[in-house]
Amino acid sequence: MSETTNQNLTIRDEVVVSLEYTLQVEGEIVDSTGEDEHIQFIQGYGQIIPGLESQLYGMSSGEGKEVTVPAEEAYGVLDEDALGTVPRDEFPPEMPLEKGVALQLRDEDGEVFDAYVESVDKKSVEINLNHPLAGKELHFSVKVLDLRPASEDEIAHGHVHD
Numbered sequence: 001m002s003e004t005t006n007q008n009l010t011i012r013d014e015v016v017v018s019l020e021y022t023l024q025v026e027g028e029i030v031d032s033t034g035e036d037e038h039i040q041f042i043q044g045y046g047q048i049i050p051g052l053e054s055q056l057y058g059m060s061s062g063e064g065k066e067v068t069v070p071a072e073e074a075y076g077v078l079d080e081d082a083l084g085t086v087p088r089d090e091f092p093p094e095m096p097l098e099k100g101v102a103l104q105l106r107d108e109d110g111e112v113f114d115a116y117v118e119s120v121d122k123k124s125v126e127i128n129l130n131h132p133l134a135g136k137e138l139h140f141s142v143k144v145l146d147l148r149p150a151s152e153d154e155i156a157h158g159h160v161h162d
């Protein structure tokens with residue numbers, strides 16, 4: 001494999017971006033690539049949160065930026081109706097149930113959907129169908145580690161190849 005560096009390449013569609021990031025919500029770090037770690041994605045393919053992707057255009061390798069993403073462009077606004085109650089005994093007794101635990105539930109039609117535990121008592125489990133970050137403004141601190149044009153194969157497949 002030959003190492004190609006593109007000093008003049010900036011982020012545009014069909015560029016493979018290697019990005020280091022820290023995500024803060026309400027002043028708390030909720031996600032981070034960690035030091036010397038990164039995510040890789042093809043710009044313009046909706047592989048990351050839309051409100052973050054749209055603010056990366058034009059950045060160069062080595063550049064850092066603070067990006068604020070409103071809830072509508074992240075995990076959506078909070079749906080107050082998306083709450084429900086499930087009897088405790090419908091869950092396996094050994095299942096760890098506590099606030100924030102992700103669940104996959106099945107409705108009467110057999111459709112699988114994601115939910116999160118909101119609260120638990122002896123008899124019932126309150127579930128929330130909203131993503132835990134729904135309704136939250138996201139604060140990203142990002143650094144572009146590397147950029148290269150996506151290959152024809154990567155564009156055809158819609159994902160990054162190693």
Ligand code: ZN
Nearest residue numbers: 153157159161
């Ligand atoms: Zn592929």
